[in-house]
Amino acid sequence: xxxxxxxxxxxxxxxxxxxxxxxxxxxxxxxxxxxxxxxxxxxxxxxxxxxxxxxxxxxxxxxxxxxxxxxxxxxxxxxxxxxxxxxxxxxxxxxxxxxxxxxxxxxxxxxxxxxxxxxxxxxxxxxxxxxxxxxxxxxxxxxxxxxxxxxxxxxxxxxxxxxxxxxxxxxxxxxxxxxxxxxxxxxxxxxxxxxxxxxxxxxxxxxxxxxxxxxxxxxxxxxxxxxxxxxxxxxxxxxxxxxxxxxxxxxxxxxxxxxxxxxxxxxxxxxxxxxxxxxxxxxxxxxxxxxxxxxxxxxxxxxxxxxxxxxxxxxxxxxxxxxxxxxxxxxxxxxxxxxxxxxxxxxxxxxxxxxxxxxxxxxxxxxxxxxxxxxxxxxxxxxxxxxxxxxxxxxxxxxxxxxxxxxxxxxxxxxxxxxxxxxxxxxxxxxxxxxxxxxxxxxxxxxxxxxxxxxxxxxxxxxxxxxxxxxxxxxxxxxxxxxxxxxxxxxxxxxxxxxxxxxxxxxxxxxxxxxxxxxxxxxxxxxxxxxxxxxxxxxxxxxxxxxxxxxxxxxxxxxxxxxxxxxxxx
Amino acid sequence: xxxxxxxxxxxxxxxxxxxxxxxxxxxxxxxxxxxxxxxxxxxxxxxxxxxxxxxxxxxxxxxxxxxxxxxxxxxxxxxxxxxxxxxxxxxxxxxxxxxxxxxxxxxxxxxxxxxxxxxxxxxxxxxxxxxxxxxxxxxxxxxxxxxxxxxxxxxxxxxxxxxxxxxxxxxxxxxxxxxxxxxxxxxxxxxxxxxxxxxxxxxxxxxxxxxxxxxxxxxxxxxxxxxxxxxxxxxxxxxxxxxxxxxxxxxxxxxxxxxxxxxxxx
Ligand SMILES: [Zn+2]
Numbered sequence: 001x002x003x004x005x006x007x008x009x010x011x012x013x014x015x016x017x018x019x020x021x022x023x024x025x026x027x028x029x030x031x032x033x034x035x036x037x038x039x040x041x042x043x044x045x046x047x048x049x050x051x052x053x054x055x056x057x058x059x060x061x062x063x064x065x066x067x068x069x070x071x072x073x074x075x076x077x078x079x080x081x082x083x084x085x086x087x088x089x090x091x092x093x094x095x096x097x098x099x100x101x102x103x104x105x106x107x108x109x110x111x112x113x114x115x116x117x118x119x120x121x122x123x124x125x126x127x128x129x130x131x132x133x134x135x136x137x138x139x140x141x142x143x144x145x146x147x148x149x150x151x152x153x154x155x156x157x158x159x160x161x162x163x164x165x166x167x168x169x170x171x172x173x174x175x176x177x178x179x180x181x182x183x184x185x186x187x188x189x190x191x192x193x194x195x196x197x198x199x200x201x202x203x204x205x206x207x208x209x210x211x212x213x214x215x216x217x218x219x220x221x222x223x224x225x226x227x228x229x230x231x232x233x234x235x236x237x238x239x240x241x242x243x244x245x246x247x248x249x250x251x252x253x254x255x256x257x258x259x260x261x262x263x264x265x266x267x268x269x270x271x272x273x274x275x276x277x278x279x280x281x282x283x284x285x286x287x288x289x290x291x292x293x294x295x296x297x298x299x300x301x302x303x304x305x306x307x308x309x310x311x312x313x314x315x316x317x318x319x320x321x322x323x324x325x326x327x328x329x330x331x332x333x334x335x336x337x338x339x340x341x342x343x344x345x346x347x348x349x350x351x352x353x354x355x356x357x358x359x360x361x362x363x364x365x366x367x368x369x370x371x372x373x374x375x376x377x378x379x380x381x382x383x384x385x386x387x388x389x390x391x392x393x394x395x396x397x398x399x400x401x402x403x404x405x406x407x408x409x410x411x412x413x414x415x416x417x418x419x420x421x422x423x424x425x426x427x428x429x430x431x432x433x434x435x436x437x438x439x440x441x442x443x444x445x446x447x448x449x450x451x452x453x454x455x456x457x458x459x460x461x462x463x464x465x466x467x468x469x470x471x472x473x474x475x476x477x478x479x480x481x482x483x484x485x486x487x488x489x490x491x492x493x494x495x496x497x498x499x500x501x502x503x504x505x506x507x508x509x510x511x512x513x514x515x516x517x518x519x520x521x522x523x524x525x526x527x528x529x530x531x532x533x534x535x536x537x538x539x540x541x542x543x544x545x546x547x548x549x550x551x552x553x554x555x556x557x558x559x560x561x562x563x564x565x566x567x568x569x570x
Numbered sequence: 571x572x573x574x575x576x577x578x579x580x581x582x583x584x585x586x587x588x589x590x591x592x593x594x595x596x597x598x599x600x601x602x603x604x605x606x607x608x609x610x611x612x613x614x615x616x617x618x619x620x621x622x623x624x625x626x627x628x629x630x631x632x633x634x635x636x637x638x639x640x641x642x643x644x645x646x647x648x649x650x651x652x653x654x655x656x657x658x659x660x661x662x663x664x665x666x667x668x669x670x671x672x673x674x675x676x677x678x679x680x681x682x683x684x685x686x687x688x689x690x691x692x693x694x695x696x697x698x699x700x701x702x703x704x705x706x707x708x709x710x711x712x713x714x715x716x717x718x719x720x721x722x723x724x725x726x727x728x729x730x731x732x733x734x735x736x737x738x739x740x741x742x743x744x745x746x747x748x749x750x751x752x753x754x755x756x757x758x759x760x761x762x763x764x765x766x767x768x769x770x771x772x773x774x775x776x777x778x779x780x781x782x783x784x785x786x787x788x789x790x791x792x793x794x795x796x797x798x799x800x801x802x803x804x805x806x807x808x809x810x811x812x813x814x815x816x817x818x819x820x821x822x823x824x825x826x827x828x829x830x831x832x833x834x835x836x
Contacts (some may be wrong), residue, residue: 073711085612090613334714 003028003036004500006469009045010113010476012437013052014446015460019438020476027467030500034463035183041362047475048494051441052460053112053468054450058231058271058306059387061102062116062130062141064123065318065339065347069096069388072337073316073351088509095315095388103135105394107504110493113449113458115272116141117231118182120341122147122544124174130553131517136503138560140452140518143174144232144320144345146213147188148179149541150533152206155216164566165527166221169534173355173550175519175559178228179221182320184210187233187346190323197236199249207378210235211361214252218267220541224522224566226454227262229304231269234343237274237324243289246276247296253303257286261564262453265302269451272308272386273297274368283360288426290370294367298376304451305375306384309368309399310361311391314353319389322346343541354391359418359425364390366413366426372403373433379450397490401483403435403488454518467500471561517556571636571657572629574604574753576622578641584612585665586621589648591639593656593675632656632675643681650677653694666703669696670710670725672720682751685729686710687692691739693720700743701726711736717741717758728768733760734775742803752779755830763801774830780809782835791815792832802835809833 004027011023011506019358060066070076081092091101106114119127119141131139145151145167154163167179186196186204188289192204199211214232220232231393234249236242253268269278279287297303317328322338325348329336337349354361368390375381383403387393402409407472413429416422423429435443449459471494480486494508503513538546553559574596589595590607599607605619616625618624622758633655642661643649652674658737670689677696685703689694689710702724708731709716716735727745734753734812746764753772765783772789780802792812812832820825 072712074711075709079709083610083615085615335712 002500003034003040004043004175004497005040006043006045006050009048009050009471010439011050011461013461014291014438014442015455015462015465018461018563024062024459025469027469027497027500030467032461032463032467032469033466034304040309043471043495045233045471049437049472049476050461051110051470052458053446053470053496053498054110054466055452055454055458056106056111056114056356056384056393057269057382057448057451058117058381059114059393060117060318060389061114062099062139063119063127063132065320065349066096066130068258068337068339068347069316069349070098072335072349074315080563084508086508086510087512095313095392096396097392099130099133100135102203102507103137105147107136107496107509107513108470108492109394109396109490110138111497112466112468112496112498113454114300115139115177115452118180119143119174119176119200119318120345120347121170121174121176122341122344122549123150124176128175128517128551132558134515135271136498136509136513136515136542138516138518139195140177142176142178142179142180142228143170143176144182145170145217146184147320147345148188148234149206149343151217152185152188152208152213152535155212156206156208158216160216160219160223161569162527164217164223165524166534167220168522168566169530170222170526171520171522175517175551175556177518177520178226178231179353180231180233181214182233182345183235183237184213184232185325186210187320187322190326190346191340195323196243197239199235199252201235210249211252214249217239217339218253218256222256222259222267223569224524225260225564226520226522227260227264227562227564228451229258229264229266229269229363231271233271233321234276237321238278238328240278240280240282240286243277243279243293246270246273246293248287250293250296250303252411254300256302257273258302260362260453263450263455264453266304266380266451267302269303269304269306270297271306272384272388272390273305274308274310274364275348275370275386277353277367277371286363286425288363288367288369288370288428290374291427294374296373297380298547304380304382304447306382306386307368307371308384308386308390309372310354310365311353311385311395311398312356312365313391313395314351315388315391316349317352317389318349320345320346320347322348324348325350327364342543343537357417359416360422362416362418362422363425366422366428369402369409370426370428370431372435373428373431378435378439379447380446381443382451383443395489398439398483400435400490401486404440404479404483406432406434406482406485407481408486411483413432435476437479446503465496467499471495514558516558516560518560518562519556521563523563525567525569571634572627572639573638574624574626574628575636576618576624576639578621578646579623580621580645580664581642582611582621582645585645585647586611586616587647588618589651591637591646591649592651592653593628593635593637593658593797594652594654596628596635596637597632597656598628598630601625604628604710616691629656629829630634640809650696653677655694669722672696672749674720682726688717688741688747690715691717691720691722693739695720696722698724701778702728702732702743704729704748705734706732706743707736707739707741708733714754716754733758736760746783752777763803771814771830773816774814774832775816776828779829779830779832780835781832789814797836798833801835808836810836
């Protein structure tokens with residue numbers, strides 16, 4: 001494999017504490033190394049910014065609900081479907097891009113890893129088919145457990161060992177990466193026409209509360225010692241006054257310590273916090289609760305969060321939070337898609353237009369930015385748009401411009417039609433902080449890598465780590481001042497190295513790289529009870545055979561398996 | 571106003587997507603630059619110059635630009651699509667999406683057009699001196715935003731699903747239409763001079779449909795509520811007013827129940 005030396009770039013790397021110093025980065029055999037031979041190809045990064053490849057912690061980019069979104073919204077790709085010159089295929093879709101466009105666009109933005117945030121176990125094959133077809137970037141997927149019948153039954157009886165054994169079985173069957181939990185108990189309650197809007201609402205029939213589900217899943221996660229922590233989309237998403245429920249559920253992590261061999265410190269990752277940080281009692285007296293929520297997160301070291309920034313676009317919402325999508329459809333009257341996944345979960349989809357002229361949407365925009373700007377530790381706060389829920393991930397450059405320049409975000413804030421109302425309902429106008437390039441490297445590289453348990457290979461430029469490198473046309477000494485310039489610089493990398501290969505050059509995809517699918521193989525003590533329960537559920541309830549359930553090897557031909565061993569726990 | 575003339579010199583093997591054949595894309599350009607504008611043939615990227623001989627020069631703005639298209643355009647899609655100003659005359663039949671998402675200016679087709687023309691049109695004048703296909707002035711597939719403004723006139727007949735999801739503007743068909751006229755209509759005016767096959771005004775919530783001819787089978791939910799003398803598109807006549815069984819109490823309309831109307835000429 002070729003050797004490279006990236007010369008004269010301004011390097012930002014939180015794993016080594018490098019804050020823009022000029023440093024040469026050497027690449028050999030897909031890894032970052034101390035030095036290379038004299039024949040190494042020289043990449044001139046003078047006046048450019050060099051960072052590790054970015055990692056996406058939470059996006060909906062592969063699987064049945066993404067694909068349902070694609071087919072029920074042909075209008076989403078009508079204006080955004082083009083073939084660019086070169087080796088790339090046709091790139092279609094704006095808020096729900098095709099798998100090809102997804103891979104190309106992440107690479108052009110400087111990303112080398114993305115986490116599919118919600119995999120319904122029953123449809124894991126579809127998730128892996130799409131992951132396999134997504135070029136360049138490495139990916140993994142989180143199966144959803146928050147409304148799973150097995151999980152609710154075991155946790156109700158306080159059987160953490162059985163919960164863990166079942167989770168380990170699912171991870172192996174689905175080639176899954178960790179534990180995702182969406183509206184714990186609420187999605188199942190919705191099958192009875194109900195919901196769980198606080199963490200103490202009872203789930204009908206199962207007689208369990210969201211609080212018990214959350215605590216049980218955190219314990220099972222640490223029992224197994226998984227690379228990533230319990231990953232939650234909390235109850236009561238998107239409703240005024242929900243910040244209390246959010247803090248209540250964050251508090252459930254108090255006193256629990258991370259147990260793993262991956263350097264992960266958090267036991268709970270709370271996703272798209274923007275949607276969960278609202279005060280007030282209705283949309284009329286709505287106020288930002290970002291400060292209250294972030295004050296708690298800042299002092300609680302065993303938590304990580306991501307933002308879920310609203311980008312003010314027409315987009316497509318999709319979530320396993322079935323009742324929420326039904327509620328959303330009631331608000332905007334646009335077409336609604338809904339599906340129940342037997343025994344496991346559900347999903348809903350509704351198109352959504354975050355109209356900047358609407359005070360509520362503009363306020364949501366402000367809340368998302370506040371979350372990031374209130375974060376004291378950028379290693380625990382990551383930037384997302386909960387793609388495509390708050391906006392498409394392709395808008396990251398614009399989100400960065402709002403976070404990195406007070407001038408740019410104030411221009412946006414002050415030109416809202418209902419600016420007075422938005423300024424009164426939020427704190428954004430009073431925040432002066434500008435995220436630095438170093439902090440950005442923490443929020444998009446080192447932080448997410450550590451949170452996902454991938455910090456050995458990802459998120460930094462230390463010798464020995466993967467040669468995943470993004471080089472931007474940004475001179476930190478002359479940081480662009482206009483929003484358009486900042487956006488342009490982040491939208492198309494000068495170079496993207498993936499595993500030591502140049503995949504993007506001058507914003508153009510030149511190589512499809514070698515993508516890997518990550519999953520976690522958790523070994524647990526033999527558990528006859530759980531295996532018996534699984535067999536019984538398949539015989540009695542599932543509409544598929546147990547033998548047809550697992551994702552075959554051929555669905556993930558480039559798999560990278562992370563093994564954990566919990567057999568000594570018994 | 572400057573005039574640019576496009577003459578077809580080569581037929582595309584598949585279909586040519588002429589998204590850049592409109593006054594907005596031409597504005598400020600000379601013939602040589604217009605020839606370089608992109609046009610897709612399937613996934614193949616080509617230019618307008620590959621298929622058209624281009625003469626003349628555009629005005630500084632779209633409003634100062636007139637485009638005349640000559641030759642056989644039956645395989646050309648998106649002519650005049652998204653135009654906001656200026657004028658365009660196509661002396662041929664043309665393919666799908668002609669005049670779609672048009673916002674302003676004047677577009678005339680001297681021939682038939684295929685389906686999906688005038689789709690989601692928001693403004694301007696679009697005249698078809700021939701017949702139109704299905705989904706004229708409708709919403710794009712999957713979309714809920716149909717024609718919202720402007721005047722779209724067809725001198726001949728039109729197909730099925732004309733003006734579905736219409737929310738504004740005026741659409742006139744001087745000949746006949748097939749089934750599903752004005753489905754999901756929430757505003758605007760449809761004037762049908764000829765006959766309709768069946769299923770006129772399904773899910774019609776707001777807006778008016780005037781029918782001069784006959785509707786083969788009236789939807790069962792409709793009932794006559796009175797007669798009115800009106801002048802419609804220059805013709806004064808007595809019309810019977812029908813409302814459907816679908817009224818909507820829309821939260822945005824403060825509890826008011828709104829009905830759509832079908833006016834049948836007596
Ligand atoms: Zn999500």
